[in-house]
């Protein structure tokens with residue numbers, strides 16, 4: 001088992017009053033499904049109520065930053081505002097520069113959204129060179145790596161509550 005990862009949380013965070021959005025891309029669906037499942041499982045372990053976990057999708061990772069903004073806006077309009085969004089995408093290197101451009105622009109724009117929206121936007125995007133790297137990071141290869149979706153769920157609750 002790899003040594004990398006979030007490790008134990010520094011304190012117990014309570015997500016019972018939070019509403020968290022998960023916005024996932026539909027590219028690389030099998031890996032996405034596992035990551036979403038990991039994030040949901042961890043949110044529930046941190047007491048986020050199932051009815052307060054809102055899951056939506058966009059076509060690909062490129063759509064995640066603007067989709068995240070629209071998701072916050074829509075939930076606000078509905079009177080069910082989100083405390084944080086976990087955008088989840090899986091980028092896998094192909095044979096052109098497509099991968100590099102999307103990795104770079106999406107990462108920067110998701111980071112900027114934290115400050116623009118003044119809400120936690122978690123970095124739930126895998127940027128992998130091979131299918132196997134992505135599968136391992138979604139916990140799909142027995143004994144290899146943990147499901148990184150769990151880290152993203154934990155990070156969302158911590159970032160919503162830590163500085164209260």
Ligand SMILES: Nc1c(NC[C@H](O)[C@H](O)[C@H](O)CO)[nH]c(=O)[nH]c1=O
Nearest residue numbers: 025027059060061062089090091092
């Ligand atoms: N190659 C991958 C993509 N590509 C699709 C783009 O993200 C986008 O949906 C399209 O260009 C339309 O704007 N998306 C991923 O999530 N993962 C990939 O590996």
Ligand SMILES: CC(=O)[C@@H](O)COP(=O)(O)O
Nearest residue numbers: 093094095096097098099
């Ligand atoms: C257009 C795409 O999302 C995808 O085809 C990228 O892969 P490649 O670099 O092999 O074109």
